[in-house]
Amino acid sequence: MPSQTVRHDALPTPPSSAARAHCVDLDEHDPLAALRERFSLPDGTIYLDGNSLGALPRATAARVADVVTREWGQDLIESWNSAGWIAAPRRVGDALAPLIGARFGEVAVADSTSVNLFKVLTVALRIAHEDTGRKLVVSEADNFPTDLYIAEGVVEQCGDGAALKLVPATASDARAAAIVAALDPSVAVLMLTHVNYRSGAMHDMKRLTRIAHESGVLVIWDLAHSVGAVPVDLHDADADFAIGCGYKYLNGGPGAPAFLWAHPRHVERFRQPLSGWMGHAAPFAFVSGYQPATGVDRFLCGTPPILSMAALECGIASLKDGDANPMRGLRAKSIAMTALFIELVEAHCGDAMLLATPRDPALRGSQVSFHARGAIAGRGYAVMQALIDRGVVGDFRKGATDDEDILRFGFTPAYLRYVDVFDAVTTIADVVASGSFRDARFDVRAAVT
Amino acid sequence: MPSQTVRHDALPTPPSSAARAHCVDLDEHDPLAALRERFSLPDGTIYLDGNSLGALPRATAARVADVVTREWGQDLIESWNSAGWIAAPRRVGDALAPLIGARFGEVAVADSTSVNLFKVLTVALRIAHEDTGRKLVVSEADNFPTDLYIAEGVVEQCGDGAALKLVPATASDARAAAIVAALDPSVAVLMLTHVNYRSGAMHDMKRLTRIAHESGVLVIWDLAHSVGAVPVDLHDADADFAIGCGYKYLNGGPGAPAFLWAHPRHVERFRQPLSGWMGHAAPFAFVSGYQPATGVDRFLCGTPPILSMAALECGIASLKDGDANPMRGLRAKSIAMTALFIELVEAHCGDAMLLATPRDPALRGSQVSFHARGAIAGRGYAVMQALIDRGVVGDFRKGATDDEDILRFGFTPAYLRYVDVFDAVTTIADVVASGSFRDARFDVRAAVT
Numbered sequence: 001m002p003s004q005t006v007r008h009d010a011l012p013t014p015p016s017s018a019a020r021a022h023c024v025d026l027d028e029h030d031p032l033a034a035l036r037e038r039f040s041l042p043d044g045t046i047y048l049d050g051n052s053l054g055a056l057p058r059a060t061a062a063r064v065a066d067v068v069t070r071e072w073g074q075d076l077i078e079s080w081n082s083a084g085w086i087a088a089p090r091r092v093g094d095a096l097a098p099l100i101g102a103r104f105g106e107v108a109v110a111d112s113t114s115v116n117l118f119k120v121l122t123v124a125l126r127i128a129h130e131d132t133g134r135k136l137v138v139s140e141a142d143n144f145p146t147d148l149y150i151a152e153g154v155v156e157q158c159g160d161g162a163a164l165k166l167v168p169a170t171a172s173d174a175r176a177a178a179i180v181a182a183l184d185p186s187v188a189v190l191m192l193t194h195v196n197y198r199s200g201a202m203h204d205m206k207r208l209t210r211i212a213h214e215s216g217v218l219v220i221w222d223l224a225h226s227v228g229a230v231p232v233d234l235h236d237a238d239a240d241f242a243i244g245c246g247y248k249y250l251n252g253g254p255g256a257p258a259f260l261w262a263h264p265r266h267v268e269r270f271r272q273p274l275s276g277w278m279g280h281a282a283p284f285a286f287v288s289g290y291q292p293a294t295g296v297d298r299f300l301c302g303t304p305p306i307l308s309m310a311a312l313e314c315g316i317a318s319l320k321d322g323d324a325n326p327m328r329g330l331r332a333k334s335i336a337m338t339a340l341f342i343e344l345v346e347a348h349c350g351d352a353m354l355l356a357t358p359r360d361p362a363l364r365g366s367q368v369s370f371h372a373r374g375a376i377a378g379r380g381y382a383v384m385q386a387l388i389d390r391g392v393v394g395d396f397r398k399g400a401t402d403d404e405d406i407l408r409f410g411f412t413p414a415y416l417r418y419v420d421v422f423d424a425v426t427t428i429a430d431v432v433a434s435g436s437f438r439d440a441r442f443d444v445r446a447a448v449t
Numbered sequence: 450m451p452s453q454t455v456r457h458d459a460l461p462t463p464p465s466s467a468a469r470a471h472c473v474d475l476d477e478h479d480p481l482a483a484l485r486e487r488f489s490l491p492d493g494t495i496y497l498d499g500n501s502l503g504a505l506p507r508a509t510a511a512r513v514a515d516v517v518t519r520e521w522g523q524d525l526i527e528s529w530n531s532a533g534w535i536a537a538p539r540r541v542g543d544a545l546a547p548l549i550g551a552r553f554g555e556v557a558v559a560d561s562t563s564v565n566l567f568k569v570l571t572v573a574l575r576i577a578h579e580d581t582g583r584k585l586v587v588s589e590a591d592n593f594p595t596d597l598y599i600a601e602g603v604v605e606q607c608g609d610g611a612a613l614k615l616v617p618a619t620a621s622d623a624r625a626a627a628i629v630a631a632l633d634p635s636v637a638v639l640m641l642t643h644v645n646y647r648s649g650a651m652h653d654m655k656r657l658t659r660i661a662h663e664s665g666v667l668v669i670w671d672l673a674h675s676v677g678a679v680p681v682d683l684h685d686a687d688a689d690f691a692i693g694c695g696y697k698y699l700n701g702g703p704g705a706p707a708f709l710w711a712h713p714r715h716v717e718r719f720r721q722p723l724s725g726w727m728g729h730a731a732p733f734a735f736v737s738g739y740q741p742a743t744g745v746d747r748f749l750c751g752t753p754p755i756l757s758m759a760a761l762e763c764g765i766a767s768l769k770d771g772d773a774n775p776m777r778g779l780r781a782k783s784i785a786m787t788a789l790f791i792e793l794v795e796a797h798c799g800d801a802m803l804l805a806t807p808r809d810p811a812l813r814g815s816q817v818s819f820h821a822r823g824a825i826a827g828r829g830y831a832v833m834q835a836l837i838d839r840g841v842v843g844d845f846r847k848g849a850t851d852d853e854d855i856l857r858f859g860f861t862p863a864y865l866r867y868v869d870v871f872d873a874v875t876t877i878a879d880v881v882a883s884g885s886f887r888d889a890r891f892d893v894r895a896a897v898t
Contacts, residue, residue, distance in 0.1 A: 064514075114723065253517070290601045303696070
C-alpha cells in the first residue's frame with residue numbers, strides 16, 4: 001500500500017473539553033457506575049472490544065483459583081457432587097435464563113456455540129421435516145460465517161434434499177423484507193443471528209418469528225451478540241430455538257462454554273445427534289442404549305469444562321444484582337453510549353468514517369461500526385492498529401466486499417464510562433488526523449471475533 | 450438390605466509391617482519418585498481414582514491464574530495472538546503426541562471425547578462407505594456407554610442402512626476372539642476402547658488393527674483409559690483414528706478438553722460434520738462457504754475453552770521431562786504397583802474380593818478391579834463409601850449384570866507410592882473385616898467416571 005500524506009488542515013478539530021465535562025457529569029449520575037468496580041480493567045486502555053472478548057470480572061480469579069486448588073486439588077472426584085460440578089450446565093443456564101426471557105430449567109450451558117448450533121439445527125430440521133416434509137434452511141449471506149459453515153455440515157449430514165439458501169446481504173433497513181420474501185412454502189427453518197457481528201444491526205425477533213410461524217417455519221436465533229447486551233425475551237417472541245456465546249457480553253472468559261435453549265414445546269422431540277452420556281436419562285447407570293434425559297439435560301453431550309464453566313458463572317453474576325433483570329438498565333446505558341459515540345465520531349471524523357450501524361437505536365445492538373472512507377479509505381486495518389497502540393481497543397473486519405473496511409467498536413455498559421467514549425473519540429480523531437498508520441497490513445489470522 | 454454380622458475370626462490378618470518396610474524401600478529406589486512432588490495431593494488421602502479424575506499438578510494453579518489475570522484480564526483480545534491462545538489446540542496436541550505414538554501436527558485438542566468421537570466415527574463411516582459400500586459399525590457391548598450412545602447417534606444421522614452391532618460382553622481372555630469373529634465383510638468400522646473402563650482389560654491394539662485391516666475394516670481407538678497410563682503407538686499399530694480424554698491420566702482437570710487424531714492417510718478426506726469456523730482454512734477471513742483447513746486444524750469446530758486448555762497443558766507437562774517419552778518408565782511402575790496391589794489384596798482379602806482384571810500385566814491398563822464376594826457380596830458400594838471415609842479413594846461400578854459389584858482402583862504411577870498401595874490394602878482389609886459399611890446405598894448420580 002503506497003504511503004499517503006494526510007492533509008491535517010482538512011480534518012476537523014478534536015472533541016472539546018466542554019463536552020468532556022458533560023461526559024464526566026453523565027458518569028457521576030450513572031445509576032450503573034458501581035458495576036465498573038466489578039471488573040478488572042487494564043490501566044491506560046479503553047476497551048471497546050467486549051463484543052469479541054468480554055473483560056475480566058474481579059471475582060473470577062479467586063473463584064477459578066478455588067475451583068482449581070480446593071475443589072479439584074483437595075476434594076478431587078468428590079467435587080462432582082459436593083461442589084456441584086455435575087449440575088453446572090443447568091445451574092449456569094438458570095443464572096443466564098432471565099437475561100434471555102427463558103425460564104428456569106430451560107437453558108443448558110455446554111460446548112461451543114458452533115456445536116450447539118449443530119444440535120439445534122439438526123433437531124429443528126428433523127422436526128420440521130416430520131411435520132411439514134420441508135428440508136430447506138434459510139439464513140443470511142452475511143450471518144456470522146461459523147453459523148453458515150455449521151449449517152452446511154448439517155444439511156450435508158441430513159442429505160436427502162436438505163439445503164441451505166442464503167438471502168443476499170442488503171442494506172440494514174432492507175434485510176427484514178428480503179428475509180420475509182424468502183419464506184416460501186419450501187422453507188423448514190429460518191436461522192438468524194439477532195445482532196449482526198459486523199454492522200451491529202438488530203433484527204426484530206418477535207416480528208420475524210411471527211411471520212416465519214405464519215409460513216410454518218421454525219426459527220433459530222443466535223444470540224451471540226445479544227445476550228448481556230440487549231434485552232431478549234425468547235418466550236415473548238415465541239422463538240423455537242436459541243443458542244449463544246458465553247465470552248462476549250457475558251464476560252465468561254476466552255472460549256467460555258456456550259448455551260442453548262429450546263421452547264418447551266420442542267423439548268420432548270429434542271433428540272439430538274450428539275447423543276453423549278451427559279444428555280442421557282441416567283448417565284451414571286452405564287446402561288446400554290441412549291435414552292435422552294427428560295428435561296434440559298438432553299441438550300448436553302460430553303463432560304463440561306469445569307474451570308471455564310466457573311469463570312462463565314462469575315461473568316453472568318457480574319451483571320446481576322440478586323434476581324432483578326439487569327438488562328433494562330444496561331440497555332438504556334448502551335443506547336446512550338452508542339448514540340454519544342456516533343454523534344462524536346460524526347462531528348469530529350465524519351469525513352473519514354461513515355456509519356455502518358443503524359442510526360435508530362431500536363435497530364442496533366451494543367456496537368457501532370464505521371466504514372473507513374476519505375483519508376482512511378482502504379486503510380481501516382492500519383487505523384485500528386494505530387488506535388490499539390494508543391490504547392483504544394476496537395477491532396477491524398473486512399466488509400461484505402474485500403475493498404470495504406469496517407472499524408468495529410463494542411460498548412459494554414457494565415464497565416465503560418461516558419468519559420471513555422469521549423476519550424476514545426479524541427484518540428480516533430487524533431489518529432485519523434495524524435496519518436501515522438501507514439505500515440500495518442491486515443492478516444486474517446490476527447482477527448478473532 | 451438386611452444388616453449382617455461379619456465373622457471377624459474368618460477374615461485374614463492385615464498386611465504385615467515387614468511388607469510395609471519393603472514398600473518404603475521400593476519408594477526410596479523409585480526412579481520416578483520425584484514426579485510425585487509435581488502434584489498437590491490432599492493430606493490423609495490415598496487417591497486411587499486418577500483413572501476418573503487425575504490429581505492437580507502443582508504448576509497448574511499459578512498457570513491458570515496467569516491466564517486469568519494477565520492474559521485475559523490485562524491483555525484481553527490481544528492474547529489470542531500474543532499468548533498463543535489460537536494455537537493452543539495444535540500446541541497441546543503436539544505436547545501430547547509423543548505419549549500416543551503420533552507425530553507433531555497430527556493431534557488436535559478440542560471439545561469433549563464424545564464430540565470428538567462423533568467427528569471421527571462420522572468421517573470413518575463415510576470413508577469406509579465410499580471405499581467399500583459398507584455401513585456397519587462394530588463395537589463391544591461393554592464399551593464405555595457414551596461411546597455406544599454416540600455411535601447410535603452417528604448411525605441414525607447417517608441413515609441409509611448404517612447400523613451398530615455390539616459384540617456381547619465376555620470374559621477378558623475371550624474378547625479379542627469374539628471381536629475378530631464379528632468382522633465379516635459387511636463391517637465398515639471397528640470402534641474399540643483400548644483399556645476397558647470397568648475391568649481394566651487392555652486390547653492388543655496392533656494385532657486387532659491388523660486383523661481388522663485384513664478384513665477391510667477401519668479402526669477407531671478410544672484412548673480415554675490409556676493415554677498417560679500405558680504406552681500407545683498409533684503409527685506402529687497403523688491405527689486409523691483415535692480419540693481420548695484429558696482429565697484422567699493426563700491430569701488436565703475436571704472436564705478438560707479431549708483430543709483426536711487421524712492417520713495422515715485419512716486427513717485429506719477428514720471433512721467433518723461439525724464444520725465450525727476453527728476448522729476452516731481461513732477462520733478469520735469470514736468468507737462464505739466451508740473450506741476445511743489443510744492439516745490438523747480441520748479437526749476443530751468452535752472456540753476452545755482456554756482456561757481448561759491451559760490446565761490440560763500443565764497436566765501433560767507434569768508427566769514429561771523435556772522431549773523424552775515418559776511412558777516406558779511410567780508403565781514399569783504401573784505394572785509393579787498393580788501387581789503389588791493384586792498380590793496384597795488376594796493375600797489379605799481374597800475371600801471377599803475376586804480379581805476382575807487380567808492377571809497378566811500385558812493385558813491390563815493401570816487400574817485393578819475386584820468383584821465383591823463372600824462377606825461383602827452385594828455390598829460393594831457400601832464398602833467403597835467406607836473406604837472413602839477412611840481416605841482410600843477408589844470408585845464403584847455396577848458389573849455387567851445388576852447384582853455384580855465392582856470395586857475399581859486406579860494407579861497413577863506419577864504420584865502414587867508403593868507404600869500407598871500397602872496402606873490402601875491395610876485399610877481395605879480393615880474395612881472388609883469390620884463390617885462397618887452396612888448403610889450406604891448406591892445412587893447412580895453419585896458416580897462419575
